[in-house]
Amino acid sequence: MAEQTRSGFVTFVGRPNVGKSTLTNALVGEKVAITSDKPQTTRRAIRGILNRPSGQLVIVDTPGLHKPRTLLGQRLNDLVEQVLGDVDVIGFCVPATEKVGPGDRRIAESLSGYGRAKKVAIVTKTDAASRDQITERLMEVDSLREDWAAVIPLSAVAHEQLDVLSDELLALMPVGPALYPEGVVTDETLEDRIAEIIREAALEGVRDELPHSIAVTIEDIAQRETGSMTDIHANLIVERDSQKAIIIGHKGSRLRDVGARARAQIEPLVGTNVFLKLHVRVAKEWQRDPKQLGRLGF
Structure with a gap:
């Protein structure tokens, strides 16, 4: 008898900057979520789609959970909670390079509020850690909850153990047909993907207080009649004149x-x-x- 195909939704949670977006991109095999060393880089629920012979994983990349200081921060946390209530599996991410801290414990405990989702613990960034660090992290993470379906160390950057993770996640998904056509890697619009690429470029090398203040909107995308050139007009939005000067730079x-x-x-x-x-x-x-958050799509 042919093996039944499985499909469903997984999201990765953890403190900001534990490698959730990098892991999403590595599993999908294409960049669908922007990455940066700045916390709160991800601002929307971005879906990346992984097709395997045994089924389809829809990976929902979300912002990192954090203590919100602004209305935007609160709305990002609300978005994460909404996603957590809807997915089939939650992957809890902790970097191998850092000891488990109070923030990790708080997030791990909060997963009890999402009873329908199975839970998997993932130790990320193993390429940057020693064997002793990885062992220590696995033990720390394993002790956070008793209901882990699996505890998996991996490196998204070095593409180590990604197959192990995707096989494990698919095995936990409900039986059912693919949710997206084959060949689709994300349901993000072209406009959204371009806006995110511009924001990622703007985040590189900026000071710590600036990343949260940057938003991008696309005014127009138009291909010229020759077909060899596309004109794109975009706005980089900041909160203060001093930030505008930083973004523009000298001359x-x-x-x-x-x-x-x-x-x-x-x-x-x-x-x-x-x-x-x-x-x-x-x-x-x-x-x-x-009002401005609404206009910017938050």
Whole structure:
């Protein structure tokens, strides 16, 4: 008898910057979620789709759980809670390079509130840790809960143990047909993916207080009649004039760098050369303003 196919939803939780988006991209085999060493890089529930012979995993990449300081932060936490209530499996991520702390314990305990989801513990970043660190982390994580379906060490960067994880996750999914057509790697729109690429480029090298204040909106995407060039007009939105000056840089040098980095990733996505026009706008305290958050899609 043919093996039954399985499909379902998994999300990875953990403190900000434990490698959730990097793991999502590594499993999907294509970049669907932006990554950065800045906390709270992920701001939406981004779905990446992994097809295997035995079924389909829909990976929902979410923001890291944190203590919110703004209305945006609260809405991101609310989004994570909503996703956690809907998925079939929750993967709890802890980096091998850092001891389990109070934040990890709090998140692990909170998983009891999502009774329908099976739980898997994942020790990430094993490529950057010693064997002793990995062993210590596995023991710490294993002791956080008694209901782990599995505890798996892996490296998304080195692509180590990813098959082990995906096999384990698929085995925990309900029996059923694929939820997305084969060949689809994300349900993100082209506009959303371009906006995220621009934001990722803008996050590189900025000061700690700035990342939270950056948002990106796309004004227009239009392919020229020749078909060899796509014009993209986008807004980089910050909260203060001083931040605008940082983003633009001396004589526009930083903004040019942001544009060049973003363009290099957008061109393979759209399949043509790209003319990218970036405009920096100030929207005062947008992270705390319900109307402006709504306009920016939060």
